[in-house]
Amino acid sequence: MYNALNSHQPKVVVIGGGTGLPVILKNLKNHHVDITAVVTVADDGGSSGVIRDYINVVPPGDIRNVIAALSELPQTVLDLFQYRFNSKDQFFAGHAIGNLIIAALSEMENGIFDAVQYLSKAMQVDGHIYPAANEPLELNAEFTDGTTMKGESEITAADKMIKRVWVETHDKKHEPQAVQQVIDAILDADQIVIGPGSLFTSILPNLMIKNVGQAILESQADVVYICNIMTQKGETDNFTEADHVRVLNEHLGKNFVNTVLVNNREVPSEYIDHQRWNEISQPVKHDFNGLREMGCRVISADFLELKERGAFHNGQEVADELMNLIGRPNE
Known part of the structure; x- marks a missing residue:
């Protein structure tokens, strides 16, 4: 637990991927904390997937968004970094400039980890951004019907109930491993934040890297899970909050989640555009008793932002609650 009388910044490690991670990081940046973002490298969709297919680098999309969230550069520069071509050019159409920069630096620096450290300095990042591994990983899933499938987008599109997921290197000759800086950050953290994000395709790919999962189990930090507000089609249909945590615990073989942030504000069904947001289906069901049976402290509050x-999660409300949990007054 962080002592406010201490002079050191509390160390917060946030693990995940997808669109939810930058929202939390952008708001945490407003607090006097030492942030480390551990970002998934198992994405295979969109511009990231096309770049990965061409030059076999870690998919850069999630990393790009995290860099933009933690950067101190002027918004005009960030807008350029985030700009996505709408040209009809066969190669550039749909690509974000930041993705191309990260891909180029990955080749120049012989790996994504050093590339991101170099770019973090150039982009004046407030904190640390660590790819979960220094090489692209392939996500695999086993479904409850016994079939298996490879690839993040394919797994979600299969629309089957997922039993478990794991990650592999491309050559399958060695186990995926995080670099030592990732492990050190987890072991030295005052608080480890998981989510929000797609349970099986954004969060678990990080935890399934063996030394990452082991470090989380060994850490003395409070492990906080930010539960998704909505279920995700093809991943968590009809899930309760307890179902999310149960899946996390089963994958690491231990009840390791200490605290769960749960939104308690009703989502107006008439507001949601289900055609536009076809990856979501319904609000995640409450199961506070199920969470407590797994040893979780439940923080239930209005974390909802409708837009x-x-x-979506209200990043400011979530960041404020995370600061409350480590005993630091909001600033």
Whole structure:
């Protein structure tokens, strides 16, 4: 537990991927904390997937968004970094400039980890951004019907109930491993934050890297899970909050989640544009008793932000609660 009388910044490690991670990081940046973002490298969709297919680098999309969230550069520069070509050019159409920069640096620096450290300095990042591994990983899933499938987008599109997921290197000659800086950050953390994000395709790919999962189990930090507000089609249909945590615990073989942040504000069904946000289906069901049976402290509050006809986490409210949990007054 962080002591406010101490002069050191509390160390917060946030693990995940997808669109939820930058929202939390951008708001945590406003607090006097030492942030480390551990970002998934198992994405295979969109511009990231096309770049990965061409030059076999770690998919850069999630990393790009995290860099933009933690950067201190002017917004005009960030807008350029995030700009996505709408040209009809066969190669550039749909690509974000930041993805191309990260891909180029990965070749120049012989790996994604050093590339991101170099770019973090150039982009004046407030904190640390660590790819979960220094090489692209392939996500695999086994479904409850016994079939298996490879690839993040394919797994979600299969629309089957997932039993478990794991990650592999491309050559399958060695186990995926995180670099030592990732492990050190987890072991030295005051707080480890998991989520929000797609349970099986954004969060678990990080935890399934063996030394990452082991470090989380060994850490003395409070492990906080930010539960998704909505279920995700093809991944967590009809899930309760306890179902999310149960899946996390089963994958690491131990009840390791200490605290769960749960949104308690009702999502107005008439507001949600289900056609636009076709990856979501319904609000995650409450099961506070199920969470407590797994040893979780439950923090239930209004974490909802309604925008663009969708339901999202209010990053400021979540960041404020994370600071409350480590005993630091909000600033």
